[in-house]
Amino acid sequence: MKILGICGSPRPNKISGTYMLLNLILKSSGCEHELISLSSLKFSGCTACMRCVKDNVCKINDDFTPLREKILDADAYLIGSPNYFSGLTSLMHCFLERWYQFRHQGASLVWGKLAVAAGVGGFGAVPVTEQIEKFMAYSFIKTVDKISMNGNPSCFYCGYGKNCPVGIPALTGVECPDQIPDILANPKVREEAVRVGKDFGALLAKGYNRELTAIEMQEFLMTKLKDV
Numbered sequence: 635m636k637i638l639g640i641c642g643s644p645r646p647n648k649i650s651g652t653y654m655l656l657n658l659i660l661k662s663s664g665c666e667h668e669l670i671s672l673s674s675l676k677f678s679g680c681t682a683c684m685r686c687v688k689d690n691v692c693k694i695n696d697d698f699t700p701l702r703e704k705i706l707d708a709d710a711y712l713i714g715s716p717n718y719f720s721g722l723t724s725l726m727h728c729f730l731e732r733w734y735q736f737r738h739q740g741a742s743l744v745w746g747k748l749a750v751a752a753g754v755g756g757f758g759a760v761p762v763t764e765q766i767e768k769f770m771a772y773s774f775i776k777t778v779d780k781i782s783m784n785g786n787p788s789c790f791y792c793g794y795g796k797n798c799p800v801g802i803p804a805l806t807g808v809e810c811p812d813q814i815p816d817i818l819a820n821p822k823v824r825e826e827a828v829r830v831g832k833d834f835g836a837l838l839a840k841g842y843n844r845e846l847t848a849i850e851m852q853e854f855l856m857t858k859l860k861d862v
């Protein structure tokens with residue numbers, strides 16, 4: 635079973651808390667995996683040209699194009715994004731919009747697969763994981779677990795610290811750390827990431843019925859759409 639991990643942070647991997655979290659989850663799963671960062675890729679969101687409707691292939695030619703095969707090849711997904719303004723980063727939003735090509739009649743290319751949603755924010759990322767779950771549901775993919783963790787608020791390392799009257803340090807009274815803190819230095823984050831990875835790996839190893847899962851997700855999507 636192969637898991638494709640996608641990191642939606644625009645920051646370099648070595649300082650991205652999201653990337654570090656996804657990496658640990660994937661390693662803990664015991665499954666074959668690949669982790670791709672969107673940070674250096676240049677691609678747009680869906681342009682609604684509708685040219686994917688007949689054959690389920692997006693016709694925009696950019697850095698998303700080679701990812702299509704990887705998405706189809708994977709058995710499961712780990713989708714992670716930092717929390718930007720209580721939602722996905724624009725990178726991750728554009729990436730997931732392009733999954734519109736998998737939604738048309740007769741597609742079933744990704745339907746019934748499984749996913750885990752991960753979010754990292756300065757103060758948590760629950761809206762991010764909920765957004766990922768909804769995006770997955772549009773492709774009839776079941777989100778089996780969600781992990782939301784606290785990372786490094788940008789206001790802690792912008793350089794102005796408490797001198798900025800509208801920054802988090804001044805508003806909360808929290809001191810800025812000397813260095814960008816490592817998200818995995820927090821034992822609770824490590825513990826939860828390992829748990830999520832192990833559970834995901836065990837679930838995939840056990841096997842499941844993709845057709846039934848796809849039907850379950852069609853029903854789930856209909857209930858979710860009622861809240862839109």
Ligand SMILES: Cc1cc2nc3c(=O)[nH]c(=O)nc-3n(C[C@H](O)[C@H](O)[C@H](O)COP(=O)(O)O)c2cc1C
Pocket residue numbers: 643644645649650651652653716717718719720721754755756757758759784785786787788
């Ligand atoms: C433009 C911008 C908007 C942000 N908005 C939020 C927010 O709404 N809520 C929050 O908790 N953190 C917010 N943050 C903080 C990031 O989510 C946090 O720094 C996260 O750890 C970044 O993940 P990364 O290290 O993988 O890049 C924001 C950061 C940036 C740069």
